[in-house]
Amino acid sequence: TQLLEQSPQFLSIQEGENLTVYCNSSSVFSSLQWYRQEPGEGPVLLVTVVTGGEVKKLKRLTFQFGDARKDSSLHITAAQTGDTGLYLCAVREGGNTPLVFGKGTRLSVIA
Amino acid sequence: DAMVIQNPRYQVTQFGKPVTLSCSQTLNHNVMYWYQQKSSQAPKLLFHYYDKDFNNEADTPDNFQSRRPNTSFCFLDIRSPGLGDAAMYLCATSTASGGADTQYFGPGTRLTVL
Numbered sequence: 001t002q003l004l005e006q007s008p009q010f011l012s013i014q015e016g017e018n019l020t021v022y023c024n025s026s027s028v029f030s031s032l033q034w035y036r037q038e039p040g041e042g043p044v045l046l047v048t049v050v051t052g053g054e055v056k057k058l059k060r061l062t063f064q065f066g067d068a069r070k071d072s073s074l075h076i077t078a079a080q081t082g083d084t085g086l087y088l089c090a091v092r093e094g095g096n097t098p099l100v101f102g103k104g105t106r107l108s109v110i111a
Numbered sequence: 112d113a114m115v116i117q118n119p120r121y122q123v124t125q126f127g128k129p130v131t132l133s134c135s136q137t138l139n140h141n142v143m144y145w146y147q148q149k150s151s152q153a154p155k156l157l158f159h160y161y162d163k164d165f166n167n168e169a170d171t172p173d174n175f176q177s178r179r180p181n182t183s184f185c186f187l188d189i190r191s192p193g194l195g196d197a198a199m200y201l202c203a204t205s206t207a208s209g210g211a212d213t214q215y216f217g218p219g220t221r222l223t224v225l
Contacts, residue, residue: 009151033213040218040219040221041218041219042115042201042202042203042216042217042218042219043154043201043214043216044216045213045214045215048213088153088154090214098144098156098159098214099156099214100156101153101154102153103151103152103153104152104153106151
């Protein structure tokens with residue numbers, strides 16, 4: 001059973017459109033991270049959310065942590081071709097344990 | 112710039128021929144990780160080092176070994192690569208603070224097994 005479920009698995013949109021991707025779990029986490037992985041590269045951290053209900057903005061990207069700290073969403077406004085990549089959510093199951101990743105949402109933004 | 116470096120970026124090996132992938136870091140982080148990532152899948156943790164302490168994931172095949180001779184370097188040895196071992200191998204580092212600390216990834220080594 002996957003700890004983190006990400007949806008949709010694949011998303012292809014036109015430049016300028018808005019989109020939202022989701023990361024869900026039945027478990028509660030003290031924090032959750034979003035990473036973006038571009039083709040041929042390693043994942044890069046976008047944001048860490050730690051408080052239930054927290055909203056963080058990074059330019060056109062808006063991240064929200066669910067009130068119960070079990071889920072998160074990433075909303076992109078006016079997508080650009082540079083947003084293309086694999087978006088991964090990740091959590092630690094406890095303390096000093098390594099990150100566990102979801103399967104990711106592969107986003108393709110077409111000009 | 113401080114970073115995580117992986118060499119080579121692309122590695123081709125033959126079925127059953129041992130191969131070693133390298134990772135180095137200039138971040139002076141305590142923890143180093145090796146992940147395997149297959150196409151359209153999440154990175155899967157193989158093992159990690161907390162300083163010199165080696166932690167193997169329960170489902171990591173015995174075919175995969177690792178060495179960390181010092182803080183800066185970590186190696187992934189695949190003793191007898193099979194076709195199913197073809198993947199992107201990612202090295203990452205972090206401090207030992209746990210919780211919300213960041214993992215810094217290298218660019219990966221893409222392994223092809225012929």
